[in-house]
Amino acid sequence: MATNFLEKLSSDLIERNQEKTTFSIRLSVKEDLILQEVAEYFEFSRQELIHRLITEQIIEPWKKKHKEQLVEVEFEEGKDLVNYFLLNTNKINDVKDHEWMLAEKVAAAFEDGYKEKIQKFEKGDWIFLYESGKGIVAYGKATGELEKTDHYGRADKTFYQKLENFHLIKNPLRASEIKKILGREFPFAPTLSRMVGGEKILNEIKLRG
Known part of the structure; x- marks a missing residue:
């Protein structure tokens, strides 16, 4: 258990030290107002709200899919065979x-x-x-x-x-x-x-x- 906990701490540290990037999106005035209303209701900034949406609905499912695809890779052997x-x-x-x-x-x-x-x-x-x-x-x-x-x-x-x-x-x-x-x-x-x-x-x- 301790080993798994320490490995997770190490993994989290690597994640936090990743370089950050920014991107912008264009919203209609109506969409922006709704987004701000939702953010204020849950006491988030709009940026925090969008970040959580991307992380929880896109990034995490993608990581899960990546982990689930740990399957045995086929290696073919034979004289002069190139993989x-x-x-x-x-x-x-x-x-x-x-x-x-x-x-x-x-x-x-x-x-x-x-x-x-x-x-x-x-x-x-x-x-x-x-x-x-x-x-x-x-x-x-x-x-x-x-x-x-x-x-x-x-x-x-x-x-x-x-x-x-x-x-x-x-x-x-x-x-x-x-x-x-x-x-x-x-x-x-x-x-x-x-x-x-x-x-x-x-x-x-x-x-x-």
Whole structure:
């Protein structure tokens, strides 16, 4: 119980330290008046009310969906067989994790149940790094050699493999483009997904230079 409590405190600390951003929306005068009336009734500012709405009705359900999609990723084995994977860079949970992966040219995962899958990459597997809100921003080939390091002071919580032939993509391949190229829906929420037909994505990226 204590371990779970401390891990939650650590997770909450990371969440609070995330960079903040702002956005604006346009409302009619009538809509704005209603929003202000609701906010005043419950003793919130309009910003606080909208933030709670977004958090509770969009962000939290999305996180829950993300957690529920922790399924066993299929790894195919065989001589000369190359697997293609889409690995989410974890930017939604921690911007620093995302930046570290790109700076160090690695494929990594940081949570129990996810990080163990990194060790299954075989030498030569292609890994596409996917940044939430942008698309595939980088790619490279797995070395097949698992390495570990700490994560916020917790020893060996980061599992990673270095990526050979690493490339940053100037114009990220967006989710809508990926689905169009593959000709089907694709799960972008999970940390890791095997991409059948990934050679099509690789060819498109190379064509774009």
